[in-house]
Amino acid sequence: MQSDCRWLLLLLTITTFALSGCEPGLRTVDDGYGEYVFVPAGEFLMGDNFDEGNSDEIPVHSVYLDAYYIGKQKVTNAAYRRFIDASGYRQVGLWQDGGFGEHGGAPDHWFEPEHHGGGVAGNDDYPVVGVSWYEAAAYCSWLSDTTGARYRLPTEAEWEKAARGTDQRRYPWGNDIDASYASYDSGEPRASLRLTPVGFFDGTTRGGRATRDNSSPYGAYDMAGNTSEWCWDWYDRAYYLRSPTTNPTGPDSGTSRVLRGGGYVDSGYYQRSAGRHKLGAHFKSYKASFRCVREP
């Protein structure tokens, strides 16, 4: 541990990395578009080790990933607005095949107060929702063009490792969930379920409500609750039976893309870090958003 810290401090002096602590997982980078947390290279066990999930979550299998950075928070409305304002919707080179020109000029719900759309004043810190997989992927491509670093959507394996680390925990912070950790359906009346601003659950008291820090072992927030997040991969229910053990990137083709994490209207069962969801790449859901990864 001690030598790790010295190594990181040395790194700090010769790079632009912002070092916010000596513990593993707290190394971050910020290219001017939000903080990204470091996930070191190594192996983790992917899948439902609790024998409680769907059949697409098994078998549990070992996966080795190279190092990467992942968004500390979901992409906010304020961040996404910069993409809109930079004419992101009109730059064909940012869009995956089949996506360009198919998605209007803004996400669904952008002007709807009840969904905390980014076109409504006061919603800068809410996650952007109502984005298709294409819009999410285009935003990450735009970050690459703008910063010169390589940004993209996380693979499903990168997402799961960033959420639960290497100790096979059920949720990013541990094995149990309650309403102090995340915005999800914890049995409250449905009309009271709410999207929260990113980073709401950080251990502070907000509006008289005590929150707990819901960050993952690497320091990524809100990887359970609030919204589901697009991943790069095509969805295949049987993928774990045949996925490569090193840097899996999903099947070559498919009909739906992977979503991970649960939304604010979903119950605890659907917030498990091993849980897999899917949606057609063109769909824009009020409870789907994303974060990007940044390659080192």
Next chain:
Amino acid sequence: MTPARGIAGAAVLLLGSFVGAGISQTVADFGEGYGTYVLVPAGEFLMGDNHAEGDPDEVPVHHVYLDDYYIAKYKVTNYEYARFLATGGYGDSLYWEAGGFGDYGTAPRYWWTDKYHGGGAAGNETFPVVGVSWHEAAAYCSWVSYETGERYRLPTEAEWEKAARGTDQRRFPWGESVDGSYANYEYSGDPYEPGITPVGFYDGSVRENFPTNANVSPYRVAELAGNVWEWCQDWYGGDYYAVSPERDPKGPDRGSSRVLRAGGWVDSHYYHRAANRNSSFPENRNPIQGFRCVRER
């Protein structure tokens, strides 16, 4: 933990004994030991979310006419499913014409799992079978057909919804409002929390100091809301209501997911509304999914 009703061989007789003498024309167990079935008379009903509160796939509300059919009064229990296993159901392709033969080992996924009251352990006879794929559910209904000479199968989605809410567009099988005395949902407070309740638990009696209300539909079908989801026959189509035939709709011709109805013990009661629709890939086996069959007239 006290089983809600008798166990083993007694279960069938007790299920039969719930049938009131005055409704013998609409309820029958056909004397063959495959559970009690309830008649849903032919006629029209309005299918879909008339409360403007559901998901986009629950509308438009539309007229559906169904011929009469019988539907199981309860979800299929471990006791019932064990007979399918014991007679070699997993080893005989005869029952698996809908697919899946040989894909699922020798028993449901959680058959030996205490946490989910698997049927492999004594004392779990009256719990619903879980951890069954759509194929296993379909194969069970097919097996009952071969055993009895009658036509059993999974319910269509329309049959399921009509059985659950009748013709008056109610929200839940018993009426408009819900609380933990009616059904097993997330944090509903039952003595098995968090977990699966025995079939027939919500019958209006007091159980282990826990008062229940009767979770029955207008046709006296039990527990069509809550506890575990139920596989339906149909492929799932999110836009199906816009194009479905008015008479005996059977779902899209193809798809990748099969319909699930009822809501589970991990879900909020939003998903227990009779109009709510869910789906999963047919191979999926998890601790929140079971099924019941229908018997054709």
